[in-house]
Amino acid sequence: MESLESLDSLRHLIQNHPMIDNHAHNILTQEAATDYDTYPLESIVSEAHGRALKNAVSTLPLLRATNQLSELYGTPCKEWSDVLTAHSQWVQKDYQGLIRRSLEGTESLLLDDLLTDDDVEPYTWHDSFTNSATKRIVRIEAVAASLLLELMSEERKPEETVWGQFRQRFLSALESAMEDPAVVGFKSVICYRTGLDVDPYSADEDGLTGSLHRILDSGTRRSGYRIDDKPLNDWLVQQTLKLITFRKRAGIVKPLQFHTGLGDNDISLLKSNPAYLQPLIAQYPDADIVLLHSSYPYTREAGYLASVYPNVYLDLGEVFPMVSREAQESILRQSLEITPTNRLLWSTDGHFHPETFWLANKQFRQTLENVFVDYVKQGDFTVYQAKTMIADILFHNSNRLYKLALEPNYPAGTTENSLSTRDEVxxxxxxxxxxxxxxxxxxxxxxxxxxxxxxxxxxxxxxxxxxxxxxxxxxxxxxxxxxxxxxxxxxxxxxxxxxxxxxxxxxxxxxxxxxxxxxxxxxxxxxxxxxxxxxxxPVEGDPRSVLRNIVDALDKRHGINVLCGFEIEVVFLKPQKDEQPGKTTSYHPVTTNHSWSQMTVETRRMVPILEEITRTLKAMDIQLEQIHAESANGQFEFVLPPAAPVAAVDTLYAARQVVATIADRHGLRATLHPRPFANGAGSASHTHISINPPTHEDSFLAGILENFSSVAAFSLSQDSSYDRVRSGIWSGSEWIAWGFQNREAPVRKISPGHWEFKSMDGLANPYLAVAAILAAGSLGLENRVPLAVKDCPVDASSLTDAERSGLGISKKIPKSLQESIESLEENEPLRTMLGTDFVKKYITVKKAESARLSAMEPEARRLWVLERY
The missing domain is CATH 3.10.20.70 (Glutamine synthetase, N-terminal domain)
Structure with missing residues (x-):
C-alpha cells in the first residue's frame, strides 16, 4: 500500500503538471462572446444545435458545469441564468482575464483554426495566454472548400479542367502546410461528411471528376461548397496520408487527426466508429493517426486500434465536459484497458467560449485523480508508474508526437523535482x-x-x-x-x-x-x-548520470528520442598455464579453422556454449537478435536489442558478464581486448544509435564528425584501442568519414537517423562513450552544423588526397590516446556539455592509466589488458 504522502504527491502532480492541448479551436472575439444567438453558451456542454440545445439545461453535464463555474467566475452560480450573467460581466470587464484563467496550466494550444473565419481571434493571438506558441492543425476539407471557391471565382484557360486545377492546388496546399513550421498536423472531418469507412485505395480520375462536379452542383460561389461526396472525400484523406508517409521518411512528421465518435446531428453515428478506419490504418502504417474525442461511445474500439497499430493514438478530449462524471471515469478506464499509455493524448476541444477550456481541464484532472489514485490503492500501479503515465498523457506524448520540443513550465510555488517524473528512481x-x-x-x-x-x-x-x-x-x-x-x-x-x-x-x-x-x-x-x-x-561525474543528462537534454531541447544498441565482439581463448617458475599463462584462440559467418567443424564445437549464453540471457529477459562467427580466430559476435541509452548500456554489461562467466565455466577466457593478436581482425563494441525524428540528421552527424577526435578519448579509451585504427581490417579505416552501408567507414549510415559507430571497443566505459557521441551530435544540432563530409562509398584510405578532398574528408582518426585527449582538452564546447569538472577528472585518470601501461613490456601489457577486459 502506498503511503499517504506518496498519494498526495500523485494528486499534486495531477493538479499542477502543465499540459499540451493537442486539439482545440479559436476563441471568440470580445464582440462575439456575448452573441448568445449565434454562439449559445450551452454549447460548452453539448453538441446539440437549435431547439435540441435548449434541452441541455436539464442535463447532468450542464448542472455540474453550473456549480463548477462558480469557482472560475468567483461568484455563486445556482442557475444557468447566473452563468450567463457572470459570463457577460467578465467579457465586458475583463475578457482577457477570463481567458487567462481558463487557460491556466496550458503550455501550448494546437488549434484547428478553420472551424470558421468569422468572429474568432487568429491563432497567433492565443500565444499571450499560454507559455509556448500556438500551433496549427490544418483541416483538409476546409482547405478543399476554400480552394474550390477560389477556383470557381477565376477564369480558366480552355485546356484547364476544374479537376486538374483543383488537384494541383490541393496537393500544393498540402505541401505548403508540410513546409510551414506553424503547422504541426492535419485533421479530417470525413466522419461528418461521408463516414469513416474510407476506401484506402484511390478512385480513377473519371470517378473523382464526377464526384467533384456533384459537389459543385450542390453549392454556389455565394453559399460555398461543402465537400461531402465520398470518392472525393476519400481522395483527400488518401493524398494527405500519402504525403505524410513520404515526408516522414525525410524526417518531417505531421500526424493526421480524425474526428471520431461524439458529434452533432450532422454526423452518422454508426459510421463514426473508428473501427471503420482499420483498413486505412493498415494501408498507411508509417503515417501517425490520432483518433479524436475518445471516439465516444466507441472508446474500446479506438483503444483496440491504438494497441495493435503502432501508428495510432487515442485523444481523450471533448467528453470533458460533455458527459457526466461517471461516464468520464468510465471512458478513461476503458481507454486504459489495453491502450498503451504512450499512445494517449489530452485535449480540450475548447472552442469559442473560454469556459470550454477551463471546464475540460478541471474535469479531466478530477477524473485522472479519481481513477489513478484508485488504481494505485488497488495495487495496479505504483505512484511512480502513475506519475509517469499522467505526465505522458498531459504533456510528453503530444510533445513527442508533434515534435514540439517544449519544456514544461511549472507553476509558481512548485519545482520541477516536485512534479517531474524524470529524476524519480x-x-x-x-x-x-x-x-x-x-x-x-x-x-x-x-x-x-x-x-x-x-x-x-x-x-x-x-x-x-x-x-x-x-x-x-x-x-x-x-x-x-x-x-x-x-x-x-x-x-x-x-x-x-x-x-x-x-x-x-x-x-x-x-x-x-x-x-x-x-x-x-x-x-x-x-x-x-x-x-x-x-x-x-546527482554527482556530475557519475557515468550513468552523464549519459542520462545528455539523453534528457536531446529530448528537452530538440524533441529527439534516442535508441541505442550494441554488438558484443569477444574472442574465446584457451588458457595454458606454464608450471615453470616465473612463467605466465599463455592464451590461444579456441578455434583456428575460423572465418566470418562460417560454421566450420571447429566452430560448431562452440555451439553448445553459444546456446547456453543465449538461454541464460533469455532467462534474464535479454533477447539476443543474432549470433555469428566473426573474422578473427575464436571470435564471435552477439547482437543485443535496441533500447533507451542508459538501459541499453545496463543490458550490455549484464550480457558481457554472462558471456565471460559461462566461458570461464567451460575453462575459457572471453576477452574484449581490441586486438589480442597482431594478425587478424580486432574486436570492437560497435554501437548503433538512432534518433527520432531524424529531421536534422545531417547536423547531428556533422556534430559527431566534427568532434570525432575528442569523442575518441572516451570510445577508444586505452592505447591498445588504437591497434585497431587501421585500414583493411574492417575496423572503420583511418579517416574520419561516413558512408551509407560502408563498413570501412568509422560511421556507417544504415537508414535515416540510424548509424553504426565503429570506433568503440570493450575497453571504453560505454555510458561515457555514448554520452560523448550524443553530446557531439547535440552540438551539431544546436549550431546547425552543415554536413560538409560527403557519403564515402569506399575505404577512404584507398582514395587519393584529391579524391578525399572532394568528399570533404580531411582528418584522420587519432592514432593514440594522447592525440584524442589533446583534442578533448582543446574542445571546450564538448567538455562543457559533458561537465567540465568531470572531464578534467576523467582526463587525469586516463593519462595516469596510460603512463602505467606504457611502462610495461608489450607482451605484459597485452596479457594485463586481456585478463581484465
Missing amino acids: SVSTPDLLNNFLKSSPDLEYVWMQWVDYTATVRVRIFPLKEFTRILQKEKRIGICSAVEYMLQDDTILPEGSATGQYYLEPDLTSLYRNGSIVAPAAPSATVMTFWKSEDGK
Whole structure:
C-alpha cells in the first residue's frame, strides 16, 4: 500500500503538471462572446444545435458545469441564468482575464483554426495566454472548400479542367502546410461528411471528376461548397496520408487527426466508429493517426486500434465536459484497458467560449485523480508508474508526437523535482522490488554495481533485508569519492582524496536476476546504481548520470528520442598455464579453422556454449537478435536489442558478464581486448544509435564528425584501442568519414537517423562513450552544423588526397590516446556539455592509466589488458 504522502504527491502532480492541448479551436472575439444567438453558451456542454440545445439545461453535464463555474467566475452560480450573467460581466470587464484563467496550466494550444473565419481571434493571438506558441492543425476539407471557391471565382484557360486545377492546388496546399513550421498536423472531418469507412485505395480520375462536379452542383460561389461526396472525400484523406508517409521518411512528421465518435446531428453515428478506419490504418502504417474525442461511445474500439497499430493514438478530449462524471471515469478506464499509455493524448476541444477550456481541464484532472489514485490503492500501479503515465498523457506524448520540443513550465510555488517524473528512481518505489520478488521469491542477495572511469565494474553485495533498508532510505551506502581517481589496481591518484564519499542509489529499472550460472552460491540479482552527493543530488561525474543528462537534454531541447544498441565482439581463448617458475599463462584462440559467418567443424564445437549464453540471457529477459562467427580466430559476435541509452548500456554489461562467466565455466577466457593478436581482425563494441525524428540528421552527424577526435578519448579509451585504427581490417579505416552501408567507414549510415559507430571497443566505459557521441551530435544540432563530409562509398584510405578532398574528408582518426585527449582538452564546447569538472577528472585518470601501461613490456601489457577486459 502506498503511503499517504506518496498519494498526495500523485494528486499534486495531477493538479499542477502543465499540459499540451493537442486539439482545440479559436476563441471568440470580445464582440462575439456575448452573441448568445449565434454562439449559445450551452454549447460548452453539448453538441446539440437549435431547439435540441435548449434541452441541455436539464442535463447532468450542464448542472455540474453550473456549480463548477462558480469557482472560475468567483461568484455563486445556482442557475444557468447566473452563468450567463457572470459570463457577460467578465467579457465586458475583463475578457482577457477570463481567458487567462481558463487557460491556466496550458503550455501550448494546437488549434484547428478553420472551424470558421468569422468572429474568432487568429491563432497567433492565443500565444499571450499560454507559455509556448500556438500551433496549427490544418483541416483538409476546409482547405478543399476554400480552394474550390477560389477556383470557381477565376477564369480558366480552355485546356484547364476544374479537376486538374483543383488537384494541383490541393496537393500544393498540402505541401505548403508540410513546409510551414506553424503547422504541426492535419485533421479530417470525413466522419461528418461521408463516414469513416474510407476506401484506402484511390478512385480513377473519371470517378473523382464526377464526384467533384456533384459537389459543385450542390453549392454556389455565394453559399460555398461543402465537400461531402465520398470518392472525393476519400481522395483527400488518401493524398494527405500519402504525403505524410513520404515526408516522414525525410524526417518531417505531421500526424493526421480524425474526428471520431461524439458529434452533432450532422454526423452518422454508426459510421463514426473508428473501427471503420482499420483498413486505412493498415494501408498507411508509417503515417501517425490520432483518433479524436475518445471516439465516444466507441472508446474500446479506438483503444483496440491504438494497441495493435503502432501508428495510432487515442485523444481523450471533448467528453470533458460533455458527459457526466461517471461516464468520464468510465471512458478513461476503458481507454486504459489495453491502450498503451504512450499512445494517449489530452485535449480540450475548447472552442469559442473560454469556459470550454477551463471546464475540460478541471474535469479531466478530477477524473485522472479519481481513477489513478484508485488504481494505485488497488495495487495496479505504483505512484511512480502513475506519475509517469499522467505526465505522458498531459504533456510528453503530444510533445513527442508533434515534435514540439517544449519544456514544461511549472507553476509558481512548485519545482520541477516536485512534479517531474524524470529524476524519480526506484529508491522511492519499493513496489518495483515487490513485483520483482513475485517472480523471484527465493531471492537472497542483491549485487549493487557501478562502473568507474577505467571501465572496471565494481560491486557491493547485500542480503535482501539490507537492500530493502537501502531502498527505504533507512541506511545509505557510501563509496569513497576517490573512486573518480582510481585505477584498475585500486591505486588512488594524487588528485584523489580519502576524505568524502558518494552514495550508491539503486535504479530498480535495471534489476535482473543473476541466475545460477552467474552466481551459483545463492539466488541473487544485480542492479545498477547512480552516485549521489551528501545532500542527495546527482554527482556530475557519475557515468550513468552523464549519459542520462545528455539523453534528457536531446529530448528537452530538440524533441529527439534516442535508441541505442550494441554488438558484443569477444574472442574465446584457451588458457595454458606454464608450471615453470616465473612463467605466465599463455592464451590461444579456441578455434583456428575460423572465418566470418562460417560454421566450420571447429566452430560448431562452440555451439553448445553459444546456446547456453543465449538461454541464460533469455532467462534474464535479454533477447539476443543474432549470433555469428566473426573474422578473427575464436571470435564471435552477439547482437543485443535496441533500447533507451542508459538501459541499453545496463543490458550490455549484464550480457558481457554472462558471456565471460559461462566461458570461464567451460575453462575459457572471453576477452574484449581490441586486438589480442597482431594478425587478424580486432574486436570492437560497435554501437548503433538512432534518433527520432531524424529531421536534422545531417547536423547531428556533422556534430559527431566534427568532434570525432575528442569523442575518441572516451570510445577508444586505452592505447591498445588504437591497434585497431587501421585500414583493411574492417575496423572503420583511418579517416574520419561516413558512408551509407560502408563498413570501412568509422560511421556507417544504415537508414535515416540510424548509424553504426565503429570506433568503440570493450575497453571504453560505454555510458561515457555514448554520452560523448550524443553530446557531439547535440552540438551539431544546436549550431546547425552543415554536413560538409560527403557519403564515402569506399575505404577512404584507398582514395587519393584529391579524391578525399572532394568528399570533404580531411582528418584522420587519432592514432593514440594522447592525440584524442589533446583534442578533448582543446574542445571546450564538448567538455562543457559533458561537465567540465568531470572531464578534467576523467582526463587525469586516463593519462595516469596510460603512463602505467606504457611502462610495461608489450607482451605484459597485452596479457594485463586481456585478463581484465
